[in-house]
Amino acid sequence: DAKTTQPPSMDCAEGRAANLPCNHSTISGNEYVYWYRQIHSQGPQYIIHGLKNNETNEMASLIITEDRKSSTLILPHATLRDTAVYYCLSPGNTPLVFGKGTRLSVIA
């Protein structure tokens, strides 16, 4: 599994795009990048995952650099309900192991 590095916290104005970065410089060619988030006092929730192409779903977009050493999760129009801890993971063939993540605060 690849080690991931995320900033501990970020702020975002409500209605603006939230761009959450993640470094995974040791990722190998067949390891996916996964994003989960945890809203206070709830279990983590799956957001999106990708290998090398950019991905988009109803929740977010995932942009992976060409060298795959970093990625950015984009919440296009952040709302107060998006305030949460966001985890970037690249577990390979092992179970998900969560780091400290990025605490995103969406501000009105």
Place this chain on the structure above:
Amino acid sequence: KAGVTQTPRYLIKTRGQQVTLSCSPISGHRSVSWYQQTPGQGLQFLFEYFSETQRNKGNFPGRFSGRQFSNSRSEMNVSTLELGDSALYLCASIPNPGQNYGYTFGSGTRLTVV
């Protein structure tokens, strides 16, 4: 479909006692993982079960154990409770091992050791 059911939701135990927590995964999901969450250590992996077998184990002492039944329901047990075991214990229901996009977590059991 029904979600992940963890029981009980809250529990208060005294030091030295033991506790058993239960997790019923989503119907059809065959793998279960357990996590401990504390303010200081964050979300830490305990163990993973599939087909009644423990596939992976985190770095926890032997006081922490678990098992999975033939209907995929899982239990975890903590013996000789310590104050530091106070935490939110989360169970993740997974369709099959390795489907890392498919984790669905329960609401957790909040254990307080006094």
